[in-house]
Amino acid sequence: MKTRLFALFLALLLTLACVACSAPASQAPAKEQEPAAPAEENQEAPVVENDNEFAEHVTFTMNTTSDPPAENDALWQYYTDKFNFSVDWIPLQYAERFDKLRIWIATDDLPDVVWIGLNDVIYSEYVTWMNSGMFAEVPSLDAYPNIRAMYDQESMLGDELCTFDGKLMSLHAMRDSAPYDFMLNMGIGYRADWAEKLNMRKEGDVYTWDEFMDLLQAFIDQDPGGNGAGNTYGLCTRMGYFPDILGIWQTNPTPWTFEEPGYIEMDGQYVWYPSTDSYIEGLKTVKGLYDRGIIWPDNVIDSSETLYRELYVAGQVGAMAQNLTLSWVSQVRDDMLEVDPTLDREKIYAIAKVSNPGTEDEFYQHAVASYWSCVAFSLKATDTQKDRFLATQDWNLSQEGVNLGLYGLEGTDFTVNEDGSINLLWKQDETGTYLDPYTFREYYTRLSVYDNAANFTNASKNPQDVEDVRSAMDWSLANIGDKVKVLDYVQTYTTTPNKDKLGTFTAQTKAKVIDLLANSTGDAIESEWRTWVAEMMPQVQPVLDDLNAYEYIPSDPKEMMEWVRNDGLSQYR
């Protein structure tokens, strides 16, 4: 009897194990993840009465690479009560956003509402998916006037990009960043306090390429941070932005592509950018820095996405290149001051304006698309789910929604002064920094608009940081604004058999760059690069042939945007 019971128990156990292991990923509840910091205990959600149109409670699944709002966040509760909905979050690591999406599509397991980190890595696939009917059409935007108005901005491209056969297939999160449209402030933050110590700081933090590299060399040699011999590094960045963000735009063709090296128009024809002389010049520049020891040596092997930042915060690196957004700058400064409160906030991560190595009067700036990411609906999403999601996003774009997203509830979290300015009622710490009582605003309110510029009027932000970042962006706009181009929507939002299958060879290019930086010796990098390019060309050429068969190859951004507005894309989809 014992044996039989044991056998039965064992069989049940193994069966349960099999069933447990085969549970689809989308069923993994968000609650299993580490929750975001809870709101203060005394914070209670105000009671909201639902409008009649939201009488039916709606739940949908949705992926996110950010921390989902905590279940007990008072503002999130207010928001979900107002619209009578809830979200089963599917948390993702940022680095796996494409992998997981591909798996979900391949296994027909998409969330109801799908956030897509749309950029050049995935454009061709996006076009294929939308063309193939893998996603559901977005309902007419007539019922959502704020979203409609957002897409109707004249300076931007919006729904033209995501309309296939007359059907709107996704919602792009438009960048609301006037007057800095199409300009993402990429650049280098550095230890101005160290530079002052060495008497090498320049007025306004404006440096020529050579001046700045000499400064970094001095950081390494003279060790103003007192780290000890061999323990101070010059320049570091996140692997994904390496090496172009170091200021060497030759390794990323700023005009006409986005984020990664791809195909660019030259003399009316598309060419593969890594095969150009300009790219090789950039590569040699990076190699020179790497060999001099200015670039943090582990940058070529760091895949952690965080280690470079930790090194900078720990005071071991003289400069760090990144997106110079307000939130990034503030966070770095906050973290450094937490380690050492005696440091000077303005000087620990000052924004350097460093000219390009090839042209001393030009400065690195990244061109961006008119949007950041998009949201689409899976085929299994119901009309009610779609409507509820769109209703929330439409409200997010209203002034009431914007204020809720930025500050919270009027009367409780802020009041509006007579001149329209905001009087924030949040608690402040001993340094005067406002303490955000909510976990809510980080994600959900930014799904339809990426309001980077709005941060400059955000009363909760540190005034010093706002001033520093805004002045850096104003300086960029004044000096190089006319040189910042926009994304080549023709190349990226169209489909050809070979482009769809082979892409831009970005991963291979990046891998080879990093390999040669670490392993090539001296001047051999140029010949080794050319050899590799020659080996790659048989694979690349079919894509170029496809692209060059287009009747319209853009050479002027304004003309191209007009072409897209006039439905030019449809002929190549």
Next chain:
Amino acid sequence: MRASSSRRALSGGAVLNAQPKRSIWRQIWIKRWCYLIILPGMAYFILFKYVPMYGIQLAFKDFNIAKGITASPWVGWSNFELLFRDREFFLALKNTLIISYMQLLLFFPFPIVLSILINEVKPMRYKRSVQTILTFPHFLSWVIVAGIMMNILANNGAVNNLLATMGVEKYNFLTDKGLFRYILVFTLSWKEAGWSCILYIAAITGIDPSLYEAATIDGANRWHKILHITWPGILPVVLITLILRVGSMMDAGFDQVMNLYNNTVLDVADILDTYIYRITFQRMPNYGFSTAVGLFKGLTNCILLLSVNAVCKKINGTSII
């Protein structure tokens, strides 16, 4: 007592022989508890190993995600033609074989030697402590091991900091193509040798102690006992693990390589599994092509397994099939 048992056995045997042949269902019913235990395992293999084989046809199709597997058009051998023209594939194949052979030559004998050495340790408490300490790293994931290696060997890692303290120039161990494969073997040995020992120690434990006693009486020393008693005693187990290892030669350790490699050592580190992962999930996915690579790998493993099995059977009579 003994005579009585023998009679029962004989009588039982006669009765069994006289019985008509039972149907297969009847036999299953009689041994139903055994089959019940087997059932989940069989279900696992059917669901997760055999049913997915339906997808093998992707290797011969131009897979269109909207059309699905069945409706996608057949393309014959074109995915394999693409495969055999791909420089990265041959590089990955070469690396897989080299890394697997290095593991076979340098890692495979390690737990065998280790288990024999542990067996020779007499104080039981010390012996168990050593075994536990050696087994522990097996329970660390490769992500953790990779993190430890980064902390030890990176430019600002422990070794380089020690070198800097001694006035020696720092060295980028993790970007050195010549070192990388040895780092793989070293980490594998550190992590898995203790765990692999368990099988061999169990085999050694099963050797009749009277053989050692007789050898001691005959004047054999420790070396003689290892050579003439322990080694022949565990040889069948060694051969079976060898067959299984060779049968998975094309699996050079995805988790390990994936976590330890980086772009600077891709030329010597990219194995078939990491290659499949990259072309499927980190680039523009071509599922037909990825399946062709996977099928090639699986078939090669199968051929290797059958070959080594046949050789072992011929030489020693030990085999798994």
